[in-house]
Amino acid sequence: MGLKEFIKDNILVFDGAMGTMLQKEGLKLGENPEIFNIEESEKVKKIHKQYIENGAMVITSNTFGANELKLENTNYTVEEIIDASVSIAKDAIEKNNVYVALDIGPIGELLEPMGTLSFERAYDIFKRQMIQGEKSGADLILIETMTDLYEAKAALLAAKENTSLPVFCTMSFDETGRTFTGCTPESMVITLEGMGADAIGINCSLGPKELFPIVKRIRDVANIPIMAQPNAGLPKLSFGEAIYDITAKEFKYWLDEFIKEGVSIIGGCCGTTPEFIKELRLLADTNKRVKREKKEHSAVCTPSKVVKIEGVKIIGERINPTGKKLFKEALKNNDIDYILKQAIEQVEAGADILDVNVGLPGINEKEMMIKVVKEIQGIIDVPLQIDSSNIDVIEAGLRHYNGKCIVNSVNGEEDVLENILPLVKKYGASVVGLTLDKNGIPKTANERFKIAEKIVKKAKEYKIDKSNVFIDCLVLTASAQQAEVQETLKALRRVKEELGVKTLLGVSNISFGLPCRELINETFLAMAIANGLDLPIMNPNSTGMMDVVNSYNVLANIDKGSEKYISIYGNRNVESGSRYNSKEKNELIKNKDVKNNNMDLKYMVIKGLKDEAEEATKNILKSMDELSVVNKILIPALDEVGSRYEKGEIFLPQLIQSAETVKKAFEVIKKKLVFNESKKISKGKIVLATVKGDIHDIGKNIVKVILENYGYEIIDLGKDVPIEVVVDVSLKNNVKLIGLSALMTTTLKSMGETIKALKDDGYTGKVFVGGAVLTNEYAKEIGADYYAKDAKESVEIAKKILG
Incomplete structure (x- = not known):
């Protein structure tokens, strides 16, 4: 029986952790686990x-980090590592009926717009791994x-x-x-899906208990x-060691609950061992496998927002x-901020x-299309409808869109359907179907x-x-x-009632050529x-x-x-006679077209309008001094963005976009200050480093971007930084604040050793630490002064120490 057939009715068991098992076999701090495929294959x-x-039906190759970026400082290629790893797994199977899964982890760099890695570059990195895995x-x-989600896509x-293999995909969620x-x-x-x-x-x-909801x-x-591979509970950190808090029997209990909810592919992640897999x-x-009812739902999404097509949902036009003369000019002049303002205004409305x-x-x-899709998704979280008559443009929009969007459109012509529908299926989009064909728009409903129907x-x-x-x-x-x-309305009703699909109309077309168009539009x-x-x-x-929409939603319950x-x-x-209360009226006034004044620069930062902010800063500097712009406009704007991020109103892409907008404003200010040595923007120096043995620096890089745009001077030592380098640079530059980052439990010990070395050498400043595996308790245990759970928290620490 093939794998796809097997998982239709049965429970499939994956293996458990590889990293912690390799540590027991001698994997050293900072050593690349994938190297063991060649140097320690046995x-x-x-x-x-x-x-x-112990019963695993699938074993995963030791290739989690086997991409060209993570292997660039080794003596081995992606192809060599993957081939060796799959061969080892095949040899281990012998005569057992066990599958080998090519393990693909994150690249280790943030994709645009949060980072600098392009979608196309990420695709090429993964493509190389996939091809070799099947080979x-x-x-x-x-x-x-x-x-x-963009990286997963x-x-x-x-x-x-690039392959014909089945593909399973899992993501990691926090509390x-x-x-x-x-x-x-x-x-x-x-x-x-x-x-x-x-x-x-x-x-x-x-752990499984926390992942159950x-x-x-x-x-x-x-x-x-549905697949689930939880950790062996929540790790308790003690002197650099991760001690997981549940037993194999407890793990089995929770995975049994998962199965009752419909999970049919199970395994273990960090902290799990062969003993855990035996229980599974x-x-x-x-x-x-528990049979689940088919879910039928119309919905589109961005990573952070799902819009269910229930009731009336408005598509901004x-x-x-x-x-639109101004819009045409914006396209010709590559004025992306004008387009972004149109997006923001519509969402706010x-x-x-x-x-x-x-x-x-x-x-x-x-x-x-690629540029506009990326830029819009960098600042707002509503889904998009890709609208073009060019098939190449449609595919480009679909490919670079992060989430599930709508394609506008197909019609009744056979060649149009055969060209566009395969793309809609491939990218998992929704599609608009226009009721016209080669003969044009029919007159009758x-x-x-x-x-x-066709x-x-x-x-x-x-x-x-x-x-x-x-x-x-x-x-x-x-x-x-x-x-x-009336024929349009009759057709609309029949389509809804007889075909059972959702309906769409470009409403304002109804009133062209008539006076008082608004009245006709509203009535129609x-x-x-x-x-x-x-x-x-x-x-x-x-x-x-x-x-009309708001009142309908009341009457329709x-x-x-x-x-x-x-x-x-x-x-x-x-x-x-206003229909709006005073609060709503103020909001409407505030959200009118942005002009270059003090309040609007703050608005631009909050919304992430980079080019607009650059021009606005130039104008404001004609009437306000540089440090006042920083302290009275830019910093309060970032504070508001940080507050929204903390409350879960915006997410990492918007946070970084706002920081990048401030960066544009800072560049203007710094150019003006270059001839004026008496004025300084820097609020103080901060050393940032990912500790010895740890090659992950995504979190550190985000912290760097945010702190820089608050006016702090960052000395970035990079990743896998030797202890003596942190000590030497910090003392030589007389910094009052150091930020240390670690992602892996194996490198937490190195973090503690770095802090000890700093104190032993007479460092009198403060140290804050951060990273996915850290806790406030462990930060105290290793002698850190502060624990920063995210970039926003690191700003608060910097303010406390440096002002």
Whole structure:
């Protein structure tokens, strides 16, 4: 029986931890575990055999970090390491019926827009691993311990496009139910299941008890097999050693609970041993996979936000050059901030999804689509609709989009359907179907319905569920085709009731050529909603249109308790006849077009408008001195962003984008100060280092970006920094604050030794520490003065010590 067949009905057992087992076999601090595949192959084989003897049905190759970036300082290539590892695993199996999984971990660098690694570069790194894995004889691919959905997407694409192997994909979530970058379990499932992952789930970070609520959230969305590889509980750190707090029997208890919830692929991560896997095999031998009901739901997402197509959801229409002179000029001039302002204004006005169309003669539409998608996703978290008539542009948008989006559009023409629908399926998107064909837009509702029926049927042939098909019955202008307005509404109702799909309309087309267009638009919107419209494409800045949607949501029992309606329209100004209360009115005024004044520079930082901030800073410096700009505008803006990040209102991409915006402003200020030595921006020096033996510096790099933009001078020593270097640089530069980072439990000991060496050599400043495996208790134990759980906390520490 093949692997895919087996997991349809049975429980599949993976092995447990590799790293901790290798440490027992002599892996030294800072040593690359993958090197053991060549230099200590028998020890790796011994570990595989122990797992096999205790019931593992799948063993993972020792290739978690076998990518070209992590291996660049070794004497071995990616191909050599992977080939050796898979061969060792195959030898360990002997005659046992056991599968070998090619283990693929994170690259170790942040992808754009949070970092500098491009999506294309990440894809190429993974592609090299995937090709060699299949060539060496792996039976499946395990993409694991991902915290960035974008990176997981790059890895999954590389696997699907370059191999024929089954692909399982797991991400790591923390106690908040999100990954390090803010991704939710629901977004993970919606995105990666849609792209064709064969199994999906969670691993690492937490013990099974802590992961149990996340398992249930995955179960509520997923239709494919669910995988779980928890840690052996929560580690307790003692003198650099990670002591895990549950036994193999307790682990078995919780994994049994997982199986009852529908998990069918089980294994262990950090701290688990062959003893744990023996207990899991007992579960597999006495349980069958729990059958789960198929989940049918229409939804699109970004990593941090899912928009369910329930009730009326608004698609903002403003990112489109049609009939918009200023927008056309922005495209020609590569004025991305103008486009971003359009995105921000629509979201603040109530748009749930944004249509993105950048088609204009004379520009490279494909390059512009990629750039705009990346930039918008860097500052806001609403899903997008990729809108183009060019198939290459559509694929470029789909490929670089982070999450699940909508494709606008296909129609009833056979060649259009056959070209676009495979892309929709490949990238797991939703699609808009226009009720027209080579003969144009039919006049009657019946003819439009027949085209809609054809589109839904054709989508089904490509295994695109009807929940991912949104039919547009097309709005014609009432001024020219008045009789056909009712035909649109009739078609809309039939599509909704008979085909059972979601519906979409470009509402404002109705009023072209008529006076008082707003009145026609509002009335038609109300009529369309009453006939089953789910997704109006409209201008959310139109007060009247939003009034229709908000009042409908009350009457349709969507706005429970009329809460949103009351918050917007309660305590309205009776004398002026305004529909908005004073608070809402102030918000509307605040969110008008940004102009270059003091308040607006703060707004630009908060929203991440880099180029706008650069120009605004130049203007402000004509009337305000440099340090006042820093202390009265930039720092308060970053404080507000940090506060929102702490509250979970924004996530890492937005935090970094705001920091980068401040960086642009700082560059302007520093240029002006270059001739004025009496003025200084630096609030003090801070040394940052990832400790000896640890090659992970993502967290340190984020802290560096944030601290720099608060005005601190950072001496970045990099990663795997020898103890004597930290001591020497800190003393020579007379720094008052040092930040040490460690990601691996094996390097925590090195962190403690670094702090001891600093104190032994007479360092009198303060030390703060951070990293995924650290706790406040352990920080105190090793003599650190402060523990920073994230970048925002490190800023508070710096303020306390350096001001």
